[in-house]
Amino acid sequence: xxxxxxxxxxxxxxxxxxxxxxxxxxxxxxxxxxxxxxxxxxxxxxxxxxxxxxxxxxxxxxxxxxxxxxxxxxxxxxxxxxxxxxxxxxxxxxxxxxxxxxxxxxxxxxxxxxxxxxxxxxxxxxxxxxxxxxxxxxxxxxxxxxxxxxxxxxxxxxxxxxxxxxxxxxxxxxxxxxxxxxxxxxxxxxxxxxxxxxxxxxxxxxxxxxxxxxxxxxxxxxxxxxxxxxxxxxxxxxxxxxxxxxxxxxxxxxxxxxxxxxxxxxxxxxxxxxxxxxxxxxxxxxxxxxxxxxxxxxxxxxxxxxxxxxxxxxxxxxxxxxxxxxxxxxxxxxxxxxxxxxxxxxxxxxxxxxxxxxxxxxxxxxxxxxxxxxxxxxxxxxxxxxxxxxxxxxxxxxxxxxxxxxxxxxxxxxxxxxxxxxxxxxxxxxxxxxxxxxxxxxxxxxxxxxxxxxxxxxxxxxxxxxxxxxxxxxxxxxxxxxxxxxxxxxxxxxxxxxxxxxxxxxxxxxxxxxxxxxxxxxxxxxxxxxxxxxxxxxxxxxxxxxxxxxxxxxxxxxxxxxxxxxxxxxxxxxxxxxxxxxxxxxxxxxxxxxxxxxxxxxxxxxxxxxxxxxxxxxxxxxxxxxxxxxxxxxxxxxxxxxxxxxxxxxxxxxxxxxxxxxxxxxxxxxxxxxxxxxxxxxxxxxxx
Numbered sequence: 001x002x003x004x005x006x007x008x009x010x011x012x013x014x015x016x017x018x019x020x021x022x023x024x025x026x027x028x029x030x031x032x033x034x035x036x037x038x039x040x041x042x043x044x045x046x047x048x049x050x051x052x053x054x055x056x057x058x059x060x061x062x063x064x065x066x067x068x069x070x071x072x073x074x075x076x077x078x079x080x081x082x083x084x085x086x087x088x089x090x091x092x093x094x095x096x097x098x099x100x101x102x103x104x105x106x107x108x109x110x111x112x113x114x115x116x117x118x119x120x121x122x123x124x125x126x127x128x129x130x131x132x133x134x135x136x137x138x139x140x141x142x143x144x145x146x147x148x149x150x151x152x153x154x155x156x157x158x159x160x161x162x163x164x165x166x167x168x169x170x171x172x173x174x175x176x177x178x179x180x181x182x183x184x185x186x187x188x189x190x191x192x193x194x195x196x197x198x199x200x201x202x203x204x205x206x207x208x209x210x211x212x213x214x215x216x217x218x219x220x221x222x223x224x225x226x227x228x229x230x231x232x233x234x235x236x237x238x239x240x241x242x243x244x245x246x247x248x249x250x251x252x253x254x255x256x257x258x259x260x261x262x263x264x265x266x267x268x269x270x271x272x273x274x275x276x277x278x279x280x281x282x283x284x285x286x287x288x289x290x291x292x293x294x295x296x297x298x299x300x301x302x303x304x305x306x307x308x309x310x311x312x313x314x315x316x317x318x319x320x321x322x323x324x325x326x327x328x329x330x331x332x333x334x335x336x337x338x339x340x341x342x343x344x345x346x347x348x349x350x351x352x353x354x355x356x357x358x359x360x361x362x363x364x365x366x367x368x369x370x371x372x373x374x375x376x377x378x379x380x381x382x383x384x385x386x387x388x389x390x391x392x393x394x395x396x397x398x399x400x401x402x403x404x405x406x407x408x409x410x411x412x413x414x415x416x417x418x419x420x421x422x423x424x425x426x427x428x429x430x431x432x433x434x435x436x437x438x439x440x441x442x443x444x445x446x447x448x449x450x451x452x453x454x455x456x457x458x459x460x461x462x463x464x465x466x467x468x469x470x471x472x473x474x475x476x477x478x479x480x481x482x483x484x485x486x487x488x489x490x491x492x493x494x495x496x497x498x499x500x501x502x503x504x505x506x507x508x509x510x511x512x513x514x515x516x517x518x519x520x521x522x523x524x525x526x527x528x529x530x531x532x533x534x535x536x537x538x539x540x541x542x543x544x545x546x547x548x549x550x551x552x553x554x555x556x557x558x559x560x561x562x563x564x565x566x567x568x569x570x571x572x573x574x575x576x577x578x579x580x581x582x583x584x585x586x587x588x589x590x591x592x593x594x595x596x597x598x599x600x601x602x603x604x605x606x607x608x609x610x611x612x613x614x615x616x617x618x619x620x621x622x623x624x625x626x627x628x629x630x631x632x633x634x635x636x637x638x639x640x641x642x643x644x645x646x647x648x649x650x651x652x653x654x655x656x657x658x659x660x661x662x663x664x665x666x667x668x669x670x671x672x673x674x675x676x677x678x679x680x681x682x683x684x685x686x687x688x
Contacts, residue, residue: 037067037093038080045096050111052120053077054094059104059127066104067095176250176275185239191370192363192395193233196354199224200237203329204245207281221351222320223330225289227337228356231396234333237356238285241331248279254291257311265292265311273318273328280327289332295341312341320348358394361387367395371402378418386422389469391486401425430484431476438475447512448473448481449607451522454511455483456618457600458589459504463627464497466504471603472612480522495543498533502585503592505530510589511600530585534578544577596622 040048045068048054053074058067070092074080080094098104105125112122187197206213206220213220226234242249252272257265276282292311319330332350334340344350359367364387372383390398404425409417427434440448452471459465466485473481490497509523538544539552552565564571593600602621606613619625 036091037095039095040080042096042099044079045094046107046111048074048077048080048094049108049123050114052115052118054123055121056124056126057108059098059101059125061101061127064098064101065095066098067093069093176248183239183243185236185243187240187244189370190233190236190240191366192359193237193356194363196226196237196356199352199354200241201244203283203331204241207245207247207283207329210281220329222348223332223350224352224354225337225340225345225350226331226333226354226356228335229358229394230335231394232356232358233395234335234356235287236395238287238331238333241283242285245283248276248282249285250276250279250282251285251287254286254288254293257292258308265307266314269311269314269318276328281329282327283329283331285331285333287333289344290334290336290339293332293334293340293344295339312344316341316343316349358392359398361391364390364393364398367398368402371399375402375406376416378416381417381419381422388486389423389426397429400429404428427476427484431479431482433476435475440475440480444480445473445608446604447516447520448522449604450511450515451508451520452481452483453600453603453607454507454509454589454593455504456603457511457596457622458507458592459483459485460618460622460625461592461596462500462503464494464500466501467625468615468618470612470614471607471618473607474611479525495537495541498537498541498543499581499585502530502533502582503589505533506582506586506589507593510586511593514590514593515597515600515604530582531578534581535574537581538574538577544574544581546573546577 045066048070049057049068053070054068055071056069058069060066070077070080074094075092080092108123108125115122187201190197203220203224210220226237228234238251242251250272257268272284276284292308292315294308294312296309296312330350337345337353345353365383368383368386390401393401401422402425405417405421408424408428409421412421414421452473456468456471459468469484469486471481471483476482505526506523508526509519512519512523538547542549542551544550547570554565566574599621603613603618606617606621
């Protein structure tokens, strides 16, 4: 990875300016002339010098002046009449214009002879070529420095804020991508997301070939909202649109509209759409639109002005207001669509909501193939098996897995990235770093192995238990041990599947009680997840015996949550039902473990010995699972679909060949019929 280059030139200029200010202030403090100067005529100056009131004279040859430093005697002389405060540290001087710079030395020698006769100290003389420029500088320098600093600050302010500073703070900060500035991302770089790409590609196709749609009277949607979990590729789709569309593409983030100044967000919205109208046809992309598109009225803010709501109102007006916005298409992305205002989602604004979900098995295979292009992998690497073991991973997670695997291989000085590196990367991302320095006693090790063997046994023997990948008692992150599964991505989850999952979660605590006679604190996370599932069974899915077909949740997010939607008596029934469901599954887990105690103990002993066991090891002990996993069923359906498509393609090719053959025979017969119409030996066209 290339190092990040910082703009050091700007910082260097700023530091130099501050250094000059500090040096100037120091010079003003140390070199300022604090003496008091009294301008007198030459006669007074001559009398003071000859009478001993001056002990030093500085002659300025260029200006033709002389300054005399007064002695204590001279300072007390009332004829000089100094005004102002007489500080003890101030030096008092008299100044006069000399009649001739050539004869001043003769005058000074005459004064010294007179002082010597009176037994007084001689006058010290020095000559300088200076002028009054330095005095003018020290007098007006601080003012000039202040004006320079103010000018510098104004230039700094005018260089920021969207190119116009404080005077153009309402200008939008949109990044413009056009013919001269394109992104390198195309739809080929977006793996999976077939349904989402169809709708996005339709928008791009409309901009490239609008007559295809307008001839039929169709209108392209004004906007499309990309919704989905983080890391699923929403922003990547927008980048692909910017790379594929031959129209200007303006990109902004929702937070770019928010500023500390009132009215800036609405001004930037208006400026953004103004730019888009000037460049129409054009695409606007707003990432993380929930920063400004949240539902209005949820936070009255004590009746004060809400800047975010003003920004949203401006956006609603610009997208579909009194004035038309022809040729401007809005794209937006968010993972919190339930927080958006309803007016933003109505037809005419964001007509389409494109849900970008977590990738399925076939999508994960495509995503792995995309990210493995630039990685040197072993030729025997099974990408399909990798996709099976990353159930629930997003596209960003898969990219992270590939990068971590390459880093692990490089750390171990391997020429290629193999299967073990990918397994280590998945363990690192899901479980955290391996804690090699953590010391575990033999009793703790046996307890952890008993717990994890309980999870593995229950999940293997239940119908809807997730397929087991491996079991480990090596500490990772905050966990002392873990059982790795490939979760089944079911669209509709039956009741028994939720109960089997709860039974598997309680298998570790049940194993501790059955085989060790006491329980530990290692099952806290299992109990938390189990309790959440039990409460969802009762409160959300309506699967309880005493409270069937009731849902007490609010999926719209409109409920503020200050009051419960049920009475205290119902709350008591809910608690009783949650306890009953958890206790039933706990007893069920203990019954299964007692029935398969010997197999559980074999898995436990193997874990203590190896610390890590895999799917094949558990299969040798417990035998093959009785139920086929949903992932296998999906792969079988996918293979059947591929075979069906291949067969249809083959039949189409054969039909095309037959059609070409019939055309050739027909042309040949026509030529023969033109030469001899009475020839009865012409064969009919070929038919299959």
